[in-house]
Every structure is written in C-alpha cells, then in structure tokens.
Amino acid sequence: MLITQLKSKDTIDTLIKGKTVIINCHGCKEVCFPEHEAAELQKELSATGNIMEVITRDYICNPDNLRLQLQKYMAKINASDIVMVFSCGVGVQTVAEYLEDKKVYSGCDTYPLPGFQGVTPLEFACGQCGECYLNYTGGICPITACSKSLINGQCGGSKNGKCEVDKDMDCGWERIYRKLEKMDRLDTLNYPAKVRKFWNPDADPPKVD
Amino acid sequence: MKLTELFQRGEFVVTCEVGPPKGFHIEHLLHEVETYLKDRVTAVNVTDNQSSVMRLGSLATCKALKDKGLTPIFQLTCRDRNRIALQSDILSAAMLGIENLLLLTGDHTRMGDNPQAKPVFDLDSVSLIHMVKKLEQGEDLAGNALEGEPPKFAKGAVVSACSDSVDVQLAKMERKVKAGAEYFQTQAVYEPEKFIKFMEKAKQFGVPVMLGIVIPKNAGMAKYMNDNVAGINVPQEMIEELKKDKEKTKAGITGVEISARLIKECKQYCQGVHIMALGWESKVPDILAQAGI
Ligand code: SF4
Ligand code: SF4
Numbered sequence: 001m002l003i004t005q006l007k008s009k010d011t012i013d014t015l016i017k018g019k020t021v022i023i024n025c026h027g028c029k030e031v032c033f034p035e036h037e038a039a040e041l042q043k044e045l046s047a048t049g050n051i052m053e054v055i056t057r058d059y060i061c062n063p064d065n066l067r068l069q070l071q072k073y074m075a076k077i078n079a080s081d082i083v084m085v086f087s088c089g090v091g092v093q094t095v096a097e098y099l100e101d102k103k104v105y106s107g108c109d110t111y112p113l114p115g116f117q118g119v120t121p122l123e124f125a126c127g128q129c130g131e132c133y134l135n136y137t138g139g140i141c142p143i144t145a146c147s148k149s150l151i152n153g154q155c156g157g158s159k160n161g162k163c164e165v166d167k168d169m170d171c172g173w174e175r176i177y178r179k180l181e182k183m184d185r186l187d188t189l190n191y192p193a194k195v196r197k198f199w200n201p202d203a204d205p206p207k208v209d
Numbered sequence: 210m211k212l213t214e215l216f217q218r219g220e221f222v223v224t225c226e227v228g229p230p231k232g233f234h235i236e237h238l239l240h241e242v243e244t245y246l247k248d249r250v251t252a253v254n255v256t257d258n259q260s261s262v263m264r265l266g267s268l269a270t271c272k273a274l275k276d277k278g279l280t281p282i283f284q285l286t287c288r289d290r291n292r293i294a295l296q297s298d299i300l301s302a303a304m305l306g307i308e309n310l311l312l313l314t315g316d317h318t319r320m321g322d323n324p325q326a327k328p329v330f331d332l333d334s335v336s337l338i339h340m341v342k343k344l345e346q347g348e349d350l351a352g353n354a355l356e357g358e359p360p361k362f363a364k365g366a367v368v369s370a371c372s373d374s375v376d377v378q379l380a381k382m383e384r385k386v387k388a389g390a391e392y393f394q395t396q397a398v399y400e401p402e403k404f405i406k407f408m409e410k411a412k413q414f415g416v417p418v419m420l421g422i423v424i425p426k427n428a429g430m431a432k433y434m435n436d437n438v439a440g441i442n443v444p445q446e447m448i449e450e451l452k453k454d455k456e457k458t459k460a461g462i463t464g465v466e467i468s469a470r471l472i473k474e475c476k477q478y479c480q481g482v483h484i485m486a487l488g489w490e491s492k493v494p495d496i497l498a499q500a501g502i
Binding site: 147148149150151152153154155156157158159160161164165173174177181186189190192193194195196198 | 335
C-alpha cells in the first residue's frame, strides 16, 4: 500500500561518494516500484566507477530473508563505503539495522499509495482516518477527495468546480454535493457539526440511514 | 461592543478589513486606521495571515486597535493552529476584551508565501464555530470545564454569495448557522443581481449578512480576481469602465464610484457592508459618503 519514487539524480550523486553497493528490492506486491527508471539511473551511476555491485532481491524488509540474501555479497559489502538501497522506507531501515556500521542510504522516497488494498489496485483512496464519513457524503471520501480534508462542507476556494489547491482536481465537496443532489439526498448534509478525531478509532457511529 | 447587538438594534453595520504588516511595525497601519476609519466604520476586521502569507498576528493587532479606541474583529483561521492553539487564542481574545470574531477555514498553505508549511486544518470553519460556542457554554471542545465566567463573543462567518456553486455554499452556510454563526460577511460582490438572489435564499437562516466589497483598483486586478479568486466575477462592463479613463482609475476615483454604486444597489437587501480595501483604506470615507452611509 505504498509507492516508492526515485530521489533526484542530483541527490543521489551527492550521496554516492565512495565505493558503493546498490540493493534493489523488487519483491513486494504492495509496493509500486519504479524498476525501469531505477535500472536506467543505476546504469548511469555505474559510469562513475564507484558502483561495485548491484543486487536485486525481494522482501528485504524481512531481516532473516535479508541476511540470507546478502550472504554471498558480504565480502563486497564489507569492502564498500556506502550501501544505497532502492526500496520502500521499511526495506532501507531493515538494511541499515542489519549493516549497522555502514552508511546505508535510501535512493527512494516513500509515499502511501491510496487505492491499494492488499494486492488489488483500486480507484478509490482511503486516508484511514478512523471515522468513516462515507455515509454522510454519498460514498465520496471527504478526507482524500478534499485538499483540506474538510468534513463539514465546501471551503470558499472552489472555482468552476475545481479545488483551490489544485486546479486540475475536482473539488471534492462539489462532487459530494452534486452526487447527493442527484440522489435526492441533500438532507444528509444536516448532520450536526462534526469534529475530526485524529487519534480516536472509537468514533461515533454514523447516525444517517 | 458586539456586532450582534448592533444588528439587533437594526443598525446598518459597516466594517473595514485591514491586513497586519509583514513585520512588527504597526505605526503605519494605526495611522491609516485613525485617519480614515475611526468614527466612520463600526468595527475593523483584522485578517489572519491572509492568503496564507505570513504576517503580524491578528490578535496582537486587534489589541493595538482596541487601545486606540476602535472595535476590532479578530479573524481566526484553521490553517495554522490545532484545536488547542485555537481555543487558547480565543481565550486570549476574551482576556484582551475582544468581543467580535470572524471564524474561517482559511486558504491552503500552498497558496501563500511559505508554501512548504504543513497545513493544519485540525478543525474547519463549522467545527471552529461549534468550538467557540462550547467555550461560551463553559467547556472546551473535549468537554473539560473552564474556570470562571465563560467568554461571550459575536461569532461571524463568511459565505461566497456569488460563487459559481452558490447552492453548495448555502448548504455550508446553513451548517455554520446551526453550529452557532450569528452574522455573515460575503466574499466580494460585483454582480448585484446575483447577490440579491443569494439574499432571497439566505433569508431563511435569519442571520444578518454584510455585503462584501473589494475596491476594484484597475482592470488588471479585476482580471486577476476573475482568473484566480473563487467566488468572484467582475463583469466585462466593469472591466471596460476601469479601462476607459486610465487617469481616473489610477486616482482611485473609478474604484470608489463602482464600490459606492454596488453598496447602493445592494443596501436594502442586506444588514451591513464589509469593505476589503487592500491598502486603499484612504478611499473608504469617499465610498461611504458616495453610498450615502
Ligand atoms: S472517510 Fe475516512 S475511513 Fe472513510 S474512506 Fe475516507 S479516509 Fe477512509
Ligand atoms: S476547493 Fe473543494 S476540495 Fe479544495 S479544499 Fe476547498 S472544499 Fe476541499
């Protein structure tokens, strides 16, 4: 349920200052990984002469698995200055803990990937907010469809149905209102002022039928 | 003095907005306010890091205005503070004797001059109004008791009267009224017909509404607002009017005339006017005089 994205070439260049071993993780179906771009970038990096080895494995986030997978490369790793990991943040942390004396760097940024549940890519995003408002909002998530995650209606910033923050994005509250209007369910919006509960999973049960 | 008391008395309330400086030197602002607004407007509304641009605080500015004998309105947005800070600032306002609030969600941080900032939005305008109401009832948002007599404010909110999705705005307005909003000021109005239609629908909520005026400074500003500011549409004829006599427009005369005309056309349909002068505070007396207020 997350996505990794390569850091910029400039950033990576500043990190690779010495003999480097690269570890890619391609194993996990929950992570969307830019395999092709990473391979291209690593080819370019190899031209610097600093890259000693490129290792591509799976599930490096599992410490036992990682240890087994790295066994035959340990001589090279020991001889290197830097281990550059291209994986999600969990993978990088696992490697860093295992190779505790090494400079272990991350070549990627990790984002949550909305719309993934298990291994099935879906069209909809859930921000895992702890109190689902979908019953009030015609099934459109106000947390992820509205840039401010507003739960009490539209802000004053929408213009021509677009969001004030991103003009390419439809205003979530415009969509919610139009959908409820179409379904003749605008009375749903008469719920009392809602206050978001950020750390309380025991939220009020929705009172809307 | 609370604006709500004035509305109850049937007074036509006039407020003007000022933006604190980007710095802490407030002499210029105080001078403008004393020269052009004092004794001419009912209250002065102080923006809270307007358009997400970092500035001197609204609360401190309100206090400075109060010390000069003006009635300040403390604007508070949800963008920069979580509910603890918001409640704390409300109590601070009460302690400083500030009685009028304008409660807003706020622009996104990405619109301002520190776009890297984390937008907070712990609450939104509706839950913020609800929060102030709870404080007035003697407890905080979590239900913990306040010490002593609870504060009491006039709680204002905003609505986009000429928005292209005015029905969505009216739905939000209704939620604000139910949460405790006692008066409204609108986003800038340039189309009286739209405003009048809006007021017909807004009447059902039984709360006073102040017509929002942004003085049109020139055609460029009008076009900019049309392209970038939600809920504002400056009609083409008005842009032509601003273009017609460059010198007159530059001197601010055209902007004053248009503003006064808008107020005259809308006055009988609303309970007050709120002028957003954007640095042209000096024009406010002329506008009011020409509008017959
Ligand atoms: S309202 Fe909350 S729980 Fe429901 S879909 Fe949106 S983020 Fe997920
Ligand atoms: S314009 Fe719409 S989607 Fe964007 S922040 Fe405002 S209410 Fe949310």
